[in-house]
Amino acid sequence: MKYLFSFLLMLGVMSCTTSQVSKYSAIEYEVGPCFGFCPTYKITIDSNRNAILEAEHFNFSEGGSKDDLNKPREGTFKATLSPEDYKKLIEATDAANIKTLDDSYIDKRIMDASKVHLRVTFADGTKKDIAMSAGEKPKTLTDLTTLIEEIKQNQKWVKVK
Secondary structure, eight states, X not given: OHHHHHHHHHHHHHHHHHSOOOSEEEEEEEXXXXXXXXXXXXXXXXXXXXXXXXXXXXXXXXXXXXXXXXXXXXXXXXXXXXXXXXXHHHHHHHHHTGGGSOSEEOOTTOOSSOOEEEEEEETTSOEEEEEEOSSOOOHHHHHHHHHHHHHHHTSOOEEXX
């Protein structure tokens, strides 16, 4: 019995040290409309790997027309990221060093591009909101946003409304 108790205690200590707590409680990426047929959506990923996609227009089809803007929004979808995709997302977010970045990378000379917001909520409750458009921004930030767009494309989304 003494050995069983010791074994269970050791197992409990090991499981506590190997479980990983995310530094981020949510990562949200919102892409607004452009003067063309750009996908318009918001994706939110929480620390449990749950993703919600709020799709407005041009997310699930190629091309488009102005008439598509009169159609109802595409809907709200959910998915669960694979552990590998979530790990890549966390690594890219860490590499971007979000807290040290500027709050805005809006290039006012580029008028026809989508406005994008990256909002990161940290585990301690603090938040960082970065506004972006086409134009210059740190490579690590571009790498992160490219990864989020790739993750959006490779999920098996289930429509919830």
